[in-house]
Amino acid sequence: xxxxxxxxxxxxxxxxxxxxxxxxxxxxxxxxxxxxxxxxxxxxxxxxxxxxxxxxxxxxxxxxxxxxxxxxxxxxxxxxxxxxxxxxxxxxxxxxxxxxxxxxxxxxxxxxxxx
Amino acid sequence: xxxxxxxxxxxxxxxxxxxxxxxxxxxxxxxxxxxxxxxxxxxxxxxxxxxxxxxxxxxxxxxxxxxxxxxxxxxxxxxxxxxxxxxxxxxxxxxxxxxxxxxxxxxxxxx
Numbered sequence: 001x002x003x004x005x006x007x008x009x010x011x012x013x014x015x016x017x018x019x020x021x022x023x024x025x026x027x028x029x030x031x032x033x034x035x036x037x038x039x040x041x042x043x044x045x046x047x048x049x050x051x052x053x054x055x056x057x058x059x060x061x062x063x064x065x066x067x068x069x070x071x072x073x074x075x076x077x078x079x080x081x082x083x084x085x086x087x088x089x090x091x092x093x094x095x096x097x098x099x100x101x102x103x104x105x106x107x108x109x110x111x112x113x114x115x
Numbered sequence: 116x117x118x119x120x121x122x123x124x125x126x127x128x129x130x131x132x133x134x135x136x137x138x139x140x141x142x143x144x145x146x147x148x149x150x151x152x153x154x155x156x157x158x159x160x161x162x163x164x165x166x167x168x169x170x171x172x173x174x175x176x177x178x179x180x181x182x183x184x185x186x187x188x189x190x191x192x193x194x195x196x197x198x199x200x201x202x203x204x205x206x207x208x209x210x211x212x213x214x215x216x217x218x219x220x221x222x223x224x225x226x
Contacts, residue, residue, distance in 0.1 A: 009155075032213060043119075043205050043217030044158070089158065093212045100165040101146060101212025102173075107157035 003027050004092050006106025013113050019077040021109045023090035026071065032093035034103070035064065035075050039086050047088070048075070080113045087111070117141055121206050121218035128196040128225045136191040136221050138206030144216070146209045147189035148173075149181060151202040152220075158205065164189055196225045 005024045013019045023033075034049035050057045050064040050073065057064045063076040077084055090106040119140045128134055140147065148163040160173030164183040178200060180192045189208075193200060206218045 006157075034214070036215075041220075043207075043219050044215075045217065046214050049214070091215075095212070096165075100171075101209065102148075102160065102163060103209075103212060103215055105158040107155065 003104045004090060004106045006090050006109060008109060009107070010110040011112070013080045013111065015080065015082060015113055015115050017080050017113075019075075019080045019084070019111055019113070021075045021088055021090070021111070022072065023074065023106050024070075024072045025092050027092070027094060027104075028071070029094050030092035030104075031095060033064070033066065033073050034091050034093070035062075036089040036091065036105075037086050038089065038108075044089055077111075080111075082113045082115050085111055085113050119206055119208055119216050119218035121204075121221050123221060124219065125222050126224070128193075128223065130197060130225060132196050133192065133194050134196065134223075135193075136204055136206070136223075137188070138190065138218060139188045140206075140208040140216070141187065142208060142210075142216060143186070144208035144210050145186070146212065147183065148207045148209070148215070149179075149189070149191045150205045150207065151175065152205060153202050161191065161204075196223075198225045201225045 035047045036044035037047040038044040061078045066073045087108045091103040122137045145166045149161040150158045162181040164170045167186045204221045207215045209215045
């Protein structure tokens with residue numbers, strides 16, 4: 001059972017374009033939604049995150065849009081650059097009680113930004 | 116530098132051999148996790164430790180064991196390696212599930 005569904009699996013964008021990656025979740029108990037960026041040969045690194053009481057969060061060229069009623073959230077990368085080429089993972093946090101907190105990850109999107 | 120340190124970075128095992136992957140964090144995080152990453156499968160949770168002294172199975176625990184040695188260290192053991200365990204393994208830590216910090220990974224090949 002995949003609780004966080006991510007699309008597309010891969011994405012090719014021209015330099016200067018907008019990259020959009022979408023995620024949908026099922027569990028309404030999720031309370032925190034981060035995005036991770038992973039470069040080849042490296043571990044994932046936190047990029048940006050949002051809580052469900054906020055509809056949008058922007059940090060530089062990266063924006064998360066959150067639609068609580070639709071149980072969907074998306075990452076927008078404005079003015080995409082070749083250096084943004086990486087794999088992006090969405091995730092959702094659930095409080096399992098007793099300090100038991102886990103993230104559930106989407107399967108990832110491989111973004112390629114062509115010069 | 117603060118963060119999560121994994122050793123070794125690369126390893127080749129023969130089928131049936133055993134090994135332990137080591138992980139240590141210096142951020143005073145309570146929770147630690149082991150994931151495996153395979154092409155097209157994303158990050159799958161193997162085991163996690165919500166706090167010192169506790170461990171629980173994740174999504175794909177078969178063939179693995181873990182030890183939370185202390186607050187800083189969380190090790191993953193393969194008792195009898197199989198080719199299906201060829202993967203990239205990541206350790207991570209977090210404070211109450213926010214902002215996971217990942218190590219740089221261990222690339223394991225089982226032949």
